[in-house]
Amino acid sequence: MGFSCGLVGLPNAGKSTLFNALANASARVEPYPFCTIQANVGSIPVPDERLDRLAALFPTKRKVPTHLEFVDIAGLVEKASEGEGMGNQFLSEIRAVDAILHVVRCFEDPDVAHVTGTIDPARDIAIVETELLLKDLETLSRVAKRLHQELKGTDRLAPARAAAWDALVERVAQGTPVRSAPIDHLIAPLVLEASPLTAKPCLFVANVGDHGEEGHLQEAVRAAQSRGADILAIRGRLEAEIVDAALAPEERAVFLAEYGLAETSLRSLVQAGYRLLHLVTFFTVEGPEVRAWTVPQGTTAPQAGGRIHSDFTDRFVLAEVMDLPLLLAAGSEKALRESGKARRAGREYVVQDGDVVHFICA
Ligand SMILES: Nc1nc2c(ncn2[C@@H]2O[C@H](COP(=O)(O)OP(=O)(O)O)[C@@H](O)[C@H]2O)c(=O)[nH]1
Ligand SMILES: [Mg+2]
Missing domain, CATH: 1.10.150 (DNA polymerase; domain 1)
Structure with a gap:
């Protein structure tokens, strides 16, 4: 099970466009493809060179990257919390995700209706937030x-x-x-x-359209900042078109340059999303696998265990925690233990980015 991010926003903000672009882009160009689990759920691995280095210590074990799952959550409209539109259904979908990517429409396009008639990112953000x-x-x-x-x-x-x-x-x-x-x-x-x-980590995604509508973008940035949240700008349809056109790398570069872009933002969305949502990665070496896992900052050891097995949280006794650079320097878990640098951590321990954790359960 990956860490799941729900794409939330008003109708026609560009959620499905972004979802499809992520799905197709990765299917075409990534070594580990996006994997569609259901029509509106897909999963994408997060490459991490730390996992590569850890896995090198265990040549017989399989390397399993952490995954981010994206869920395209439709149906959020004004008064949804009172049952309007698809009402409570989308709310249960949001309840099930670990983090929220709040997609905000910043693009002008007379052919794409706006639920309230005008492009107004600050108001749209407030509408969605109010429902939550x-x-x-x-x-x-x-x-x-x-x-x-x-x-x-x-x-x-x-x-x-x-x-x-x-x-x-x-x-x-x-x-x-x-x-x-x-x-x-x-x-x-x-x-x-x-x-x-509203306790879930939230990252705003401004969908700025083909020409980077500056005014709307600035307004969205201010709205996000006033909430102490981060915001990432993407050009939804442009990204989708680049993906659909299946351009050769050099054609793609020319196309991107025309719009003043160095690279598509999809890859950076995954990486920046990871950082901006304040997620941390911990690693496990258990059975046949060396594996990376994703949890929000502040997650305690029993909660982190719960991502691996739901009953680990209750059965948690203690965790043995190794610092990845120390483990790499020691060369093996045995050597690190013998040097006394493997720590024991109790229920209150907050998992840190880069920890290698062994869960000891009752
Ligand atoms: N002009 C323009 N249209 C876009 C952009 N992103 C999405 N759209 C269009 O807006 C409409 C709604 O997008 P969609 O992704 O279905 O929105 P959703 O309701 O949030 O899932 C579609 O017709 C998209 O092609 C964009 O960046 N620029
Ligand atoms: Mg949609």
């Missing part, structure tokens, strides 16, 4: 009810927990995404369990 926030408010309020009932019980922490939760609900009601709200440690596990949509 409203849904979260519903989810969080349900938990609030439960926490208030617990006040009648004997748990001494119940009042503090309910108060912290109420403060979070208040923030969300005022329009703060959960990822930007301060989370009291008392409620952190409950937030994780509730899995609010």
